[in-house]
Amino acid sequence: MSVLVVFDIDGTLTDTVSLHRKAFHEVLVSFGLPGLSPEVKEYKHHTDSNIFKEIYTSFRADWTEEISKKFEKELALNIKDKFQNGISEISGAKFFLERLRSEGIPFAYATGSFYEPAFLKLKDCGLPLDVPLATASSFYERESIVQSAIEESSKKYSKQFSKTICFGDGIWDSKTAKNLGLEFIGITEDPNLLSEWKDQNILHVFRDYSDEFLILSAVSSFYP
Incomplete structure (x- = not known):
C-alpha cells in the first residue's frame, strides 16, 4: 500500500503559532487595517491569504493580488x-x-501560511526542504492546499x-x-481541542513527537 503523510507546519512541526499571529496582527496594523481577531474561527478559511483578503476587502475597495504579495513580503520580514x-x-x-524518510514513507507539507514565512520556519528549524510544500500563496482554502500537496507528491x-x-494541530x-x-493524527496539548477531537472520535492525538515508535504505530494503524 502506498501511503503519503502530509504535515501542517505552525504548531504541528514548528512552535510558531503565537509568533505568526503576532506578526500577522502587526503587519495588518501597518497596512492601516484593524488587527487580527482573537477568534480566528470567525474567518471563512483559516489561511493567511483568505484572512488578509477578508479583512482588507471589508474596509477597502481596491483589492488586487499585488497587495496580497506585498503583505506576504512584509509578513515574512516581520517573522524573520x-x-x-x-x-x-x-x-x-x-x-x-x-x-x-529512513522507513521509506514519503511526506509533504500543506500549510495555511504564505509560502515565504513557511519556508523560513522550516529552514530555521532545520527541517527537510526537498519535499513538496503547498501554501496559502496559491490557494485560499485549506482543502485545495492539501490536495495540491498530494498532487505534487x-x-x-x-x-x-x-x-x-494528515498531521495537524x-x-x-x-x-x-x-x-x-483523509486520515488524521493530531498534535496538541490544548485540553479544549483534546476534548473536541475525542468527541469526534479522533483516536490518535499526541503532545509532540517524543515517542516516535508510538506515532509510527499510529501511522501504520491506517494500513490495511
Whole structure:
C-alpha cells in the first residue's frame, strides 16, 4: 500500500503559532487595517491569504493580488525579525521526519501560511526542504492546499497514493482531512481541542513527537 503523510507546519512541526499571529496582527496594523481577531474561527478559511483578503476587502475597495504579495513580503520580514529571539521545532519533529524518510514513507507539507514565512520556519528549524510544500500563496482554502500537496507528491515520488494521513494541530486541520476523506493524527496539548477531537472520535492525538515508535504505530494503524 502506498501511503503519503502530509504535515501542517505552525504548531504541528514548528512552535510558531503565537509568533505568526503576532506578526500577522502587526503587519495588518501597518497596512492601516484593524488587527487580527482573537477568534480566528470567525474567518471563512483559516489561511493567511483568505484572512488578509477578508479583512482588507471589508474596509477597502481596491483589492488586487499585488497587495496580497506585498503583505506576504512584509509578513515574512516581520517573522524573520522575530527569529532573533529563536524559534523551536515541536519536540522531536526533525527526528520524526528523518525516521519517516529512513522507513521509506514519503511526506509533504500543506500549510495555511504564505509560502515565504513557511519556508523560513522550516529552514530555521532545520527541517527537510526537498519535499513538496503547498501554501496559502496559491490557494485560499485549506482543502485545495492539501490536495495540491498530494498532487505534487505524486509527481515528486512518481506514484499514486492509496492512503493519505494528515498531521495537524487545529480544528481546521481535522475538518480539512474529514472534508477530503483523509486520515488524521493530531498534535496538541490544548485540553479544549483534546476534548473536541475525542468527541469526534479522533483516536490518535499526541503532545509532540517524543515517542516516535508510538506515532509510527499510529501511522501504520491506517494500513490495511
